[in-house]
Amino acid sequence: MCGIVAYIGKKEAFPILIKGLSRLEYRGYDSAGIALLDSGELNLYKKQGKVANLVEFTNGKNIHGNVGIGHTRWATHGEPNDVNAHPHYSMDKRIAVIHNGIIENYDTIREELIKRGYVFKSQTDTEALVHLIDDIQKTEKVELIEAVRHALQSVIGAYALVVISKDHPNQLIAARKSSPLVVGIGEDNSEFYLASDATPIVEYTNQVVYLNDEEIAVVDVNEGLRITNIANQEKTPYIQELELHLEALEKGGYEHFMMKEIFEQPRSIHDCFRGRLNAAEGFVQLGGLKDYEKRLLNAKRIVFVACGTSWHACQVAEYLIEDLARINVEVEYASEFRYRNPIISEKDVVIAVSQSGETADTLAALELAKARGASIFGICNVVGSSISRITDAGSYTHAGPEIGVASTKAFTAQVTVLTLLALRLAYKKETLSNSRFRSLLTELEAIPEKVKRVLDKNELIKEIAAHYKDSANALYLGRGSSFPVALEGALKLKEISYIHAEGYPAAEMKHGPIALIDEDMPVFVIATKGTSYEKVVSNIQEVKARKGKIIAIVTEGDTQVKEMADHVIEIPATDEHLVPLIATIPLQILSYHIALMRGCNVDQPRNLAKSVTVE
Numbered sequence: 152m153c154g155i156v157a158y159i160g161k162k163e164a165f166p167i168l169i170k171g172l173s174r175l176e177y178r179g180y181d182s183a184g185i186a187l188l189d190s191g192e193l194n195l196y197k198k199q200g201k202v203a204n205l206v207e208f209t210n211g212k213n214i215h216g217n218v219g220i221g222h223t224r225w226a227t228h229g230e231p232n233d234v235n236a237h238p239h240y241s242m243d244k245r246i247a248v249i250h251n252g253i254i255e256n257y258d259t260i261r262e263e264l265i266k267r268g269y270v271f272k273s274q275t276d277t278e279a280l281v282h283l284i285d286d287i288q289k290t291e292k293v294e295l296i297e298a299v300r301h302a303l304q305s306v307i308g309a310y311a312l313v314v315i316s317k318d319h320p321n322q323l324i325a326a327r328k329s330s331p332l333v334v335g336i337g338e339d340n341s342e343f344y345l346a347s348d349a350t351p352i353v354e355y356t357n358q359v360v361y362l363n364d365e366e367i368a369v370v371d372v373n374e375g376l377r378i379t380n381i382a383n384q385e386k387t388p389y390i391q392e393l394e395l396h397l398e399a400l401e402k403g404g405y406e407h408f409m410m411k412e413i414f415e416q417p418r419s420i421h422d423c424f425r426g427r428l429n430a431a432e433g434f435v436q437l438g439g440l441k442d443y444e445k446r447l448l449n450a451k452r453i454v455f456v457a458c459g460t461s462w463h464a465c466q467v468a469e470y471l472i473e474d475l476a477r478i479n480v481e482v483e484y485a486s487e488f489r490y491r492n493p494i495i496s497e498k499d500v501v502i503a504v505s506q507s508g509e510t511a512d513t514l515a516a517l518e519l520a521k522a523r524g525a526s527i528f529g530i531c532n533v534v535g536s537s538i539s540r541i542t543d544a545g546s547y548t549h550a551g552p553e554i555g556v557a558s559t560k561a562f563t564a565q566v567t568v569l570t571l572l573a574l575r576l577a578y579k580k581e582t583l584s585n586s587r588f589r590s591l592l593t594e595l596e597a598i599p600e601k602v603k604r605v606l607d608k609n610e611l612i613k614e615i616a617a618h619y620k621d622s623a624n625a626l627y628l629g630r631g632s633s634f635p636v637a638l639e640g641a642l643k644l645k646e647i648s649y650i651h652a653e654g655y656p657a658a659e660m661k662h663g664p665i666a667l668i669d670e671d672m673p674v675f676v677i678a679t680k681g682t683s684y685e686k687v688v689s690n691i692q693e694v695k696a697r698k699g700k701i702i703a704i705v706t707e708g709d710t711q712v713k714e715m716a717d718h719v720i721e722i723p724a725t726d727e728h729l730v731p732l733i734a735t736i737p738l739q740i741l742s743y744h745i746a747l748m749r750g751c752n753v754d755q756p757r758n759l760a761k762s763v764t765v766e
């Protein structure tokens with residue numbers, strides 16, 4: 152949450168910052184702002200709303216400078232307005248700070264500073280930080296870097312921050328704890344980029360350093376990059392090569408990132424199993440977990456921790472791993488797990504699933520599990536993310552950057568990795584017959600082609616969407632591993648169209664939700680062929696008897712549900728365990744079209760941010 156970007160070097164900083172903010176906007180879009188050093192002055196421009204508002208506000212202004220910082224905000228403390236927008240100045244306008252995270256003890260710091268004569272303009276926690284740095288520098292008469300270090304020693308909470316000062320025009324100071332920060336090393340070691348993730352950096356350099364918790368980086372045009380920690384111990388920067396490509400960050404002809412990402416799924420699913428699966432040879436393996444396989448096989452249970460869509464992917468994994476590999480699985484909301492005093496021991500394996508790899512609750516849940524002796528693994532999409540760095544081992548999903556706030560291709564990639572994991576464990580535990588194992592591998596290899604066939608139904612799905620665009624509510628029903636698909640379908644609809652939607656196991660309907668059904672209630676049902684097909688057919692009849700509208704996802708060639716449903720979307724037949732990888736796609740497309748028809752911003756829905764780095 153919140154995106155930060157900064158530049159120091161020989162180039163004009165303004166266009167680099169604006170472009171960087173646009174790339175980071177998915178992290179929050181309540182306000183945007185920049186501060187630049189120009190001829191000894193520290194100038195600040197900030198505006199409520201999207202980066203486009205800031206661009207409009209700065210239009211025609213003569214903005215220059217080779218060093219600057221920028222911020223795009225997801226509001227935590229203080230409503231979204233111009234004053235609460237970052238950067239925040241010190242009172243004498245000598246220092247400015249951008250910050251992502253939450254300073255939990257800001258109130259105490261603020262009260263103390265007010266007693267010392269500081270006047271606060273905003274309601275943000277960040278303003279306490281900039282005044283604190285300023286106060287320490289003045290009272291302790293120390294260099295800026297020491298003032299930052301001392302300030303961070305008294306701060307409780309999470310931060311990624313960058314400090315700019317007109318007394319130090321050749322340097323920027325950055326620090327992180329629990330919120331991500333990347334340093335890009337530009338030309339001749341005298342030009343630097345700082346950002347919440349690599350997306351604003353990728354077109355300038357592929358040499359990056361990911362800061363670790365409690366590290367402070369000073370980037371200086373004359374002295375290069377120096378990293379220490381808050382205890383002032385010297386750290387050696389670990390320079391990595393970025394594997395990100397610019398075209399992955401652009402819309403590539405689509406109107407929205409969400410649609411581009413939905414249509415990328417045949418490729419992203421394929422990329423996810425490339426090199427890990429070979430049906431002809433009966434081979435399946437996750438390289439990243441190879442050395443830790445015994446821990447998984449001997450685990451008393453596997454506990455998944457995740458949030459949102461990633462939690463739904465874990466729910467699918469529960470069905471897969473328990474049925475195929477016969478290992479006990481539990482799926483926990485990371486936010487509940489971390490505060491529940493859970494019973495965890497060294498016999499447990501805890502796996503975090505996260506697109507961003509930065510979700511605060513998921514990270515904290517992992518840290519708790521580690522402290523209690525469990526082995527901790529991660530399944531992440533963003534390479535180099537915090538979760539991927541703190542875990543014992545893990546696997547990347549290789550879906551490529553997901554910019555749309557609503558998760559689409561990341562979900563199917565997570566389910567793909569989790570399916571590979573279930574199959575590998577089943578193979579090692581010999582819980583499946585050879586023919587069943589081989590048939591599952593073959594089916595999994597065929598999924599990208601089958602997803603393509605669903606994408607071809609875009610126009611039909613759009614027509615169906617038109618019937619339900621004005622609904623106030625919607626229900627999603629499924630059984631078995633289609634239950635998490637129903638949950639995911641409902642989440643997709645509510646987060647981008649603001650229609651109230653709920654997902655239920657189809658049989659649970661009779662225990663309450665059935666009271667909601669009338670002629671205005673669309674009920675989306677995953678009714679594909681499989682163990683529970685007949686049961687789901689009965690559930691559909693129950694909805695029809697109460698005049699509910701049925702939109703059914705059925706297996707190609709189905710006739711029974713077709714007769715009962717108001718609309719059907721046929722999907723190719725596959726193994727029952729792999730249905731989530733296909734059945735999710737039409738639900739994503741439906742939500743997209745409904746949201747668009749309602750005039751919603753599908754890529755940046757209200758109140759949300761892509762990466763939830765605060766709890």
Ligand code: M6R
Nearest residue numbers: 459460461505506507510557558
């Ligand atoms: O980056 P993560 O996978 O950890 O994010 C978890 C959730 O915040 C995320 O899946 C969220 O629910 C999506 N907006 C759903 O589309």
